[in-house]
Amino acid sequence: MKVTIVDYNSGNISSVINSFKEVAKDKVNIEITSDLNKIKSSDKVILPGQGSFKSCVDALRNIDGLIDTLNEFVINKKKPLLGICVGLQMFADIGYEETETKGLGWISGKVLKIDNQGGKFKLPHIGWNQINIIKDSKIFKNIKNNSHMYFVHSYEFVPNDKKVISATTNYSSKIVCSVEKENIFGTQFHPEKSDKIGLQIIYNFINL
Amino acid sequence: MLKNRIIPCLDVKNGRVVKGINFIDLKDAGDPVEQAKIYSDGGADEICFLDITASNENREIIYDVVKKTSKKCFVPLTVGGGVRSIEDINNLLNCGADKVSINTAAVENSKVIINSSKKFGSQCIVVAIDAKKNGDKWEVFTHGGRNNSGIDALEYAEQMEENGAGELLVTSMDRDGTQVGYDIELMSKISSKVNIPVIASGGVGNLDHLVDGIKLGKASAVLAASIFHYGKHSVQEAKEYLDSKGIPVRI
Numbered sequence: 189m190k191v192t193i194v195d196y197n198s199g200n201i202s203s204v205i206n207s208f209k210e211v212a213k214d215k216v217n218i219e220i221t222s223d224l225n226k227i228k229s230s231d232k233v234i235l236p237g238q239g240s241f242k243s244c245v246d247a248l249r250n251i252d253g254l255i256d257t258l259n260e261f262v263i264n265k266k267k268p269l270l271g272i273c274v275g276l277q278m279f280a281d282i283g284y285e286e287t288e289t290k291g292l293g294w295i296s297g298k299v300l301k302i303d304n305q306g307g308k309f310k311l312p313h314i315g316w317n318q319i320n321i322i323k324d325s326k327i328f329k330n331i332k333n334n335s336h337m338y339f340v341h342s343y344e345f346v347p348n349d350k351k352v353i354s355a356t357t358n359y360s361s362k363i364v365c366s367v368e369k370e371n372i373f374g375t376q377f378h379p380e381k382s383d384k385i386g387l388q389i390i391y392n393f394i395n396l
Numbered sequence: 397m398l399k400n401r402i403i404p405c406l407d408v409k410n411g412r413v414v415k416g417i418n419f420i421d422l423k424d425a426g427d428p429v430e431q432a433k434i435y436s437d438g439g440a441d442e443i444c445f446l447d448i449t450a451s452n453e454n455r456e457i458i459y460d461v462v463k464k465t466s467k468k469c470f471v472p473l474t475v476g477g478g479v480r481s482i483e484d485i486n487n488l489l490n491c492g493a494d495k496v497s498i499n500t501a502a503v504e505n506s507k508v509i510i511n512s513s514k515k516f517g518s519q520c521i522v523v524a525i526d527a528k529k530n531g532d533k534w535e536v537f538t539h540g541g542r543n544n545s546g547i548d549a550l551e552y553a554e555q556m557e558e559n560g561a562g563e564l565l566v567t568s569m570d571r572d573g574t575q576v577g578y579d580i581e582l583m584s585k586i587s588s589k590v591n592i593p594v595i596a597s598g599g600v601g602n603l604d605h606l607v608d609g610i611k612l613g614k615a616s617a618v619l620a621a622s623i624f625h626y627g628k629h630s631v632q633e634a635k636e637y638l639d640s641k642g643i644p645v646r647i
Contacts, residue, residue, distance in 0.1 A: 199489075199516055199517055199520075200489040200490075200493075200494070200516065200520060202466065202489065202490055202491065202492045203466060203470075203473075203492060203494055206466050206467050206470075206492055207470055209467075210467070210470070238516070238517045238519060238520070239515075239516065239517035239519075240517065243514075243517075304591070307591050310591055310592060310593045310616060311591060311592070312518065312519060312562055312592070312593075313398065314519070314562070314563060314593050314616070315398050315399060315400075315401050315441065315593070315616065315617065316398070316399045316401065316441055316646040317397065317398045317399065318397065336399065336646045338471070338472060339398075340472075340519040340562070341519070342518075358397055359398055380470065381470060381471060381472050381494060382470070382471075383436070383470050383471050384470070386470060387470060
């Protein structure tokens, strides 16, 4: 089994690497690369993402053929992919951070700034918040409803088809924090920073 | 519901943990990696390292500490102290820090925060404000509290938010190491002024101070060093106490 973390200059991915290596031990090969052939030959792919929606999409576009390779992996081959934070947000058709930017379009929807009710709620939404599991997702195996996860974001993914939503979290409004659509998985929170419970989600993904 | 965070802070000098009383009179108290692991196992919501190693040639030591810690702790790790440039930030993030806190450099050159938040994202840029009361205002200090910049702390906090800081770590220089409690007035004034989360720091001596920092100081997170470090209270105890006072915490 080969699991690849896509390294496309999307900001700091060392915590993602550390957590996957911790969970994989020596049993699963964790590769960190932007090499298209290595991504193609992977069994599973992790798409991290930090910074703005625009900066992450730009970074993906900067690597020749990367988006095509990811499209083939996800849409044609239907192999599992996990997007984390902006990695999940990029599933959308469009994002509005900095400027209007086209996303990957894997899950129809938009990425909008969290409505903080005119300043009543602080942004970014930083810290530990509970997830409300609303759909049985494979990555939630052995995860209790209302578990705490670590969040840090100011934008939220609003999918058109609500059936893809596997969990939400309550802040200034109900925020989509996890999606599952066939082979496509995403978490708005950071499993790599969510202590043992987060590592369990990583374990679940690796063992899909 | 978003929980208030409890952040134990470890002062690190030459790779060893120390905690100063008013920034001097240091006591050596162990290995930072081990300490951080104890905290994260004990329910700390984040871990903070403040590197107080004076000289630049010893930067490698803190990098090594961060690398080792990030392989063992899977909660957010913030590292501050001596962060001067984009390159310093990059190095710390590459070693496994999740956030970097910037103090002196943010005062000296406003571009540091503007550029680093653009490059790495606001989520990992924490501006540390060391403030000291002077008459009816607070002034921002730099260089570990040695230099007075004369800048008004409230105006500065607003400016840092505008420049792209994701969080503010506000330390009262008057209270730090005194164990008489946070400067509540300072915390609540800054927190009301900005829309980004404020982490209160400086002066915690008992668990009620943590409660006050959140309830009265309006802080999103409370940072403390000595009450945890010398075993006076565990993080778990602190959380249970806050919970009993009606403050939302992750238990």
